[in-house]
Amino acid sequence: MTLNSPLQPRFPLLKTWRALAIGLAIGAATPVFADNLPEVQRLIKQGQYPQALEKVDAYLSNKPKDAQGRFLKGLIYTEMNKPTEAIATFTKLTEDYPELPEPYNNLAVLYAQQKQYDKARTALEMAIRTHPSYAIAYENLGDVYAKLASQAYDKALQLDSANSATQNKMALIRDLITTSGKGNVKPPVPTATAAATPPATQVAAPPAPATPATKAANSTPSASIVTSMPGAAATTTAKPSEPKPPAPTGTAADDVTKAIAAWANAWSRKDIKGYLGQYASDFKTPKGQSRKAWEEERDDRIAGKPGKISVTYDEPQIAINGDRATAKFRQHYKAASLSSSTTKTLIFVRAGNRWLIQEENSR
Amino acid sequence: MILLSKLLALGLICFLSGAVQAASPAPTTARLPTTVSDSGPEPQLAKIFKEIEGKRLDSAMQMTESLLRQYPNFRLAHLIKGDLLLARTQQIKTFGAMSGAPTDKVDDLRAEAITRLKGYREKPEAQFVPRYLLQMPRDQRFAIVVDTKRSRLYVYENDLTNGGRPRFVADYYVTQGKLGAEKLVEGDKKTPVGVYHVTANLPREKLADLYGSGAFPLNYPNEWDKRQGRNGSGIWLHGTPSNTFSRPPKASDGCVVLANQDLDVVAKNLQVGLTPVIISNSVEWLSLDDWNKERNELNKAIESWRTDWESRDTERYLKHYSKRFKSGEQNFEQFAVQKKQVNAGKEWIKVKADNLSVFRNPSKEEVVVVTFDQDYRSNNLNNQMKKRQYWLREDGKWKIIYEGSA
Numbered sequence: 190m191t192l193n194s195p196l197q198p199r200f201p202l203l204k205t206w207r208a209l210a211i212g213l214a215i216g217a218a219t220p221v222f223a224d225n226l227p228e229v230q231r232l233i234k235q236g237q238y239p240q241a242l243e244k245v246d247a248y249l250s251n252k253p254k255d256a257q258g259r260f261l262k263g264l265i266y267t268e269m270n271k272p273t274e275a276i277a278t279f280t281k282l283t284e285d286y287p288e289l290p291e292p293y294n295n296l297a298v299l300y301a302q303q304k305q306y307d308k309a310r311t312a313l314e315m316a317i318r319t320h321p322s323y324a325i326a327y328e329n330l331g332d333v334y335a336k337l338a339s340q341a342y343d344k345a346l347q348l349d350s351a352n353s354a355t356q357n358k359m360a361l362i363r364d365l366i367t368t369s370g371k372g373n374v375k376p377p378v379p380t381a382t383a384a385a386t387p388p389a390t391q392v393a394a395p396p397a398p399a400t401p402a403t404k405a406a407n408s409t410p411s412a413s414i415v416t417s418m419p420g421a422a423a424t425t426t427a428k429p430s431e432p433k434p435p436a437p438t439g440t441a442a443d444d445v446t447k448a449i450a451a452w453a454n455a456w457s458r459k460d461i462k463g464y465l466g467q468y469a470s471d472f473k474t475p476k477g478q479s480r481k482a483w484e485e486e487r488d489d490r491i492a493g494k495p496g497k498i499s500v501t502y503d504e505p506q507i508a509i510n511g512d513r514a515t516a517k518f519r520q521h522y523k524a525a526s527l528s529s530s531t532t533k534t535l536i537f538v539r540a541g542n543r544w545l546i547q548e549e550n551s552r
Numbered sequence: 553m554i555l556l557s558k559l560l561a562l563g564l565i566c567f568l569s570g571a572v573q574a575a576s577p578a579p580t581t582a583r584l585p586t587t588v589s590d591s592g593p594e595p596q597l598a599k600i601f602k603e604i605e606g607k608r609l610d611s612a613m614q615m616t617e618s619l620l621r622q623y624p625n626f627r628l629a630h631l632i633k634g635d636l637l638l639a640r641t642q643q644i645k646t647f648g649a650m651s652g653a654p655t656d657k658v659d660d661l662r663a664e665a666i667t668r669l670k671g672y673r674e675k676p677e678a679q680f681v682p683r684y685l686l687q688m689p690r691d692q693r694f695a696i697v698v699d700t701k702r703s704r705l706y707v708y709e710n711d712l713t714n715g716g717r718p719r720f721v722a723d724y725y726v727t728q729g730k731l732g733a734e735k736l737v738e739g740d741k742k743t744p745v746g747v748y749h750v751t752a753n754l755p756r757e758k759l760a761d762l763y764g765s766g767a768f769p770l771n772y773p774n775e776w777d778k779r780q781g782r783n784g785s786g787i788w789l790h791g792t793p794s795n796t797f798s799r800p801p802k803a804s805d806g807c808v809v810l811a812n813q814d815l816d817v818v819a820k821n822l823q824v825g826l827t828p829v830i831i832s833n834s835v836e837w838l839s840l841d842d843w844n845k846e847r848n849e850l851n852k853a854i855e856s857w858r859t860d861w862e863s864r865d866t867e868r869y870l871k872h873y874s875k876r877f878k879s880g881e882q883n884f885e886q887f888a889v890q891k892k893q894v895n896a897g898k899e900w901i902k903v904k905a906d907n908l909s910v911f912r913n914p915s916k917e918e919v920v921v922v923t924f925d926q927d928y929r930s931n932n933l934n935n936q937m938k939k940r941q942y943w944l945r946e947d948g949k950w951k952i953i954y955e956g957s958a
Contacts, residue, residue, distance in 0.1 A: 334640045341634035342650040345627045346657045347795075 229261050238269045256286050263295060272299050283315070290316035290323045297329055306340065309333045324531055324551060442507045445514045445537055448544040452535075453500040453520075461492040469538050469545035499523040502533070512539040513547075520551070592724060592814065593623055594672035600632060601669065609636055626797040628661045628668075660800035667801045668725050671704040676720055680837040682708065684747070684830045685718040686847045686920065687910035694821040695828050696789075698726060698808055699835040700733035700743055703801040705810065706835070707818060717840070724818070727799040727809035733833050735772070735806055738784040743806050744772045747911045747921045748829045750789065750822050764791020765812040766819055770829055775954055776913065776921070776942050779878070789822075789829060791815040832914035850910050850920060853943070853950040858903050866895045874944055874951035899931040905939075918945035923958050 225248045232241035242265045249258045259282050266275035276299050282292035293316035300309035310333045316326040342348065448467065455463030465484055474483040491498065505518035513536065520533040536548035596619045603612035613636045619629045635649050647665075648658030676682075682697045688710040695718060697706045705726045708718035728743040729735070735744035750768040759767055767790035773782050784806070791812040792798060798811045808831065810818060821827070838846065857872040870888050877884040895901075904927040913919040920943045928935040940958035943950045 331641045334637045338634045338637035338641070338650070341630045341637060342648075342653065344625075345629075345631035345634055345661060346648075346650075346653055347627070348654075 226257055226261065229258075229265075233261065233265060233268065236268075238265050241265050242269070254285065256282060256289065260289075260292060263292065267295065267299065272303060275299055283312075287315075288319050290320040290326055293319070294323070294326050294329060297326075297333065301329070301333060301336070306333050306336045310337060322532065324529070327529075441509045441514065441539075444542075445507050445509070445516055445544050446505065448537060448546075449502070449505055449516055449518070449535065452546065453502060456491060456500045457498055459492050459494070459498055461488045464491060467546055469540060469547045471538075472546060473548050494524055496524060513537065514539075514544060592668075592811070593619055593626060593629070594668050594725070596622075597628070597665065598669055598672055601665075604632075604636075609639060612636055623797045625795065628664050628798075631658070631661050660803070663801050664725075664798065667703045671702050671723065671725055674702065675723060676706065676835075676837060678720065680839060681718045681843050682706065682830070682832075683836040683838045683843070683846070684832065684912045684914060685828075686843070686850055686912055687908055688716055688718070688828075689826075689907035689909045689924075690716075691907065692823065692826050692828075692909065694721070694823075696818070696822075696830065697835055698728075698743075698829065698831040699833075700728050700745070700831065701834045703728060705808065705814075705818070707821060717843075721821075722817070724810055724814040725798065725801075727801060727803045727807075729804055729806040730802050732802060733831070735784055735787070736782050739805075740784070741805050743804070743808060743831060744770075744777065744782070744784075744787055745831050745833055745914055746772070746774060746777060747913050748772055748774060748787075748831065750824055750827055750829060753819070753822070753824055754788075756791075759790075761793050763788070764793060764809075765815050766791055768819070768822055768824075768829075774921075775940065775956060776919065779954060789815075789818075828909070828911055830911060830914060836914070846912075847910070850922075850943070850950060851908075854905065854908070854910070854922060857952070858905055861903050862901050864895050864898050864901055866892050869895075872952055874946055874953045876944075877951075877953055877955075879954055879956050897932060902929040903927070913942075919943065919953075920950075 229241050229245045245262045263275050263278035279292040279296040293312045297309040297312035313326050313330040452467040501521045503519040505516045508515045516535045521530045531551045534550040537544040538547045600612050600615045616633045695708045705724045707721040709721050711717045711719040730741040733743045735742040748770040751771050752769050754767040767788045770787045772787040788807045860868045905924040908924040911921045922941045926939040938958040941952050941955040944953040
């Protein structure tokens with residue numbers, strides 16, 4: 190469990206930026222100015238924050254309402270350790286664009302850094318209200334709940350810093366925050382699944398894919414699925430019992446289907462070698478993590494996880510385009526400590542007679 | 553959370569059955585009261601646990617947060633909040649589910665939860681009154697009755713429009729001694745059982761934070777306690793330190809502790825030197841009929857004592873005294889000799905007993921504490937005093953076993 194620090198935005202966040210950028214480009218952006226934002230992003234990536242701020246300000250002087258630009262500005266402030274400005278920027282964004290979950294999420298992270306967990310919780314619940322499938326927000330909310338619980342226990346039991354149990358607990362969380370801050374970022378898969386903490390109690394109920402869980406922001410102790418897409422019930426009409434006819438292109442699609450099965454199977458068996466073998470050598474690791482770091486992290490999260498893991502999925506929608514294939518499906522992850530369902534997109538590339546994963550997104 | 557609600561449900565069942573058992577054997581004891589009290593956090597607590605048992609955790613959470621807005625230092629509510637939050641991230645197996653939580657503190661809060669709910673569900677019925685409040689003087693407006701088994705303090709009003717019948721006003725959760733009730737000796741960390749009254753009103757400014765918003769010392773040990781060889785001192789009715797809304801059911805060194813807001817309300821009704829504070833292990837409740845019978849019987853005995861004194865028939869007068877009578881250094885024989893001498897010189901005696909109070913002592917022996925303003929007039933001596941007597945029922949008859957000035 191870590192708080193997702195915007196200092197090192199994770200893959201899903203980047204993905205969201207892309208989505209945002211596309212969405213906004215369609216909406217209003219003129220090509221001239223739109224070009225500036227990738228430059229801002231590049232500067233952020235290089236840690237050149239004052240320059241990035243200058244660029245984004247120039248961009249915003251022409252388009253003061255632009256959500257993407259303002260979002261980046263908020264991130265830059267966060268990077269520059271100016272939480273007050275960052276909070277102001279994101280807050281204004283949530284007021285102008287209440288439908289966007291990301292500003293809420295980042296607000297929450299900033300509040301959590303300031304130990305204002307109640308505010309963080311409110312912001313995350315807002316993010317989830319607008320986007321019930323926003324896995325990052327769930328993950329963060331889980332952390333905030335744990336923090337709030339710890340605070341409540343401190344008050345209830347009058348624990349002070351001399352109490353070793355609390356100290357350990359706090360230190361553990363602090364430690365993880367630091368880890369993610371150092372760039373040890375989780376890949377998208379575990380972000381959405383292994384790490385996402387559903388706000389519901391895990392009761393022994395089996396996962397029910399058909400259960401609409403759009404109210405997941407609030408804990409429903411009997412629901413084991415919480416991170417479902419709002420539209421999931423509509424888009425994933427295929428129930429496990431009545432599979433859809435497979436996607437076109439015959440054998441290629443069959444091979445991709447098999448690749449997904451092998452991948453999920455290896456994951457479920459905690460066969461880390463088999464699992465990693467499903468990924469292409471040029472797999473786009475999240476946030477430019479080194480392949481080695483990513484593999485170690487996956488090993489830790491899969492082989493190192495206590496108890497059983499079960500990864501199942503609904504019938505995938507597969508689109509083949511030459512040597513590339515895109516598979517989209519609903520993934521159901523179950524481990525001892527949590528269950529979650531996410532919409533997963535895997536991009537495969539053909540390597541000889543095999544299909545290997547080149548990109549992995551979840552939302 | 554399943555387990556949490558199970559544990560709580562078990563707890564509820566336990567105390568319900570316990571209460572039924574306690575109520576059934578003694579015919580004088582009232583049946584389980586059916587009404588509920590609506591003061592303090594108990595109604596909200598009860599609703600919260602009901603939501604938890606019904607697995608409506610969101611609703612339970614909202615209620616807990618609203619409870620905490622009302623009582624920000626309510627540790628029990630913080631514990632419930634912690635559990636409800638933790639339940640959103642992991643499976644909860646017990647009440648106070650934080651790993652490494654100090655068990656003694658969790659146990660204290662669990663005890664408080666059970667005690668509060670039990671007290672809430674067992675509010676006395678309107679048609680029953682505490683056996684102890686037999687006769688209150690006109691100028692005494694309220695009486696306090698504490699039940700140590702229930703950790704509950706009951707406020708009764710002297711309902712003059714109904715002939716001085718005790719009328720239930722409110723009840724509150726209280727903390728008692730770490731080692732329970734029936735104090736015997738100094739430092740035994742127990743709360744005394746008996747008939748007391750408040751002897752002073754110590755304002756907050758003069759008190760350490762431990763005593764909260766105020767303190768009212770009690771007259772423990774009273775005459776009866778001393779006669780029974782009980783000792784110790786400093787038994788107070790007081791408030792709660794500023795860092796907590798309430799303390800566990802058993803936590804004091806013998807004092808009766810109220811939440812500050814409760815103490816403030818109760819304090820308004822406390823008359824120094826007058827308001828009785830009757831502490832019982834387990835309050836006995838009488839129906840109004842039974843209460844009237846006991847009250848009449850005692851009033852008759854007292855009246856008979858008074859008229860026999862006026863009659864100057866010393867033998868008849870002395871029949872009201874127990875052979876075990878003792879007052880100061882004087883035993884029954886010495887007392888009898890003295891009374892005969894005094895009465896021999898009397899041509900007439902007039903005795904008035906005003907502002908009579910009769911409170912039954914909560915103990916195995918049947919003892920009542922009788923207090924009144926005595927106006928004694930005779931041909932050669934007039935004397936006014938506040939007198940206190942302890943009457944004991946011996947072989948079915950009420951006898952005075954102690955008397956002295958109050």
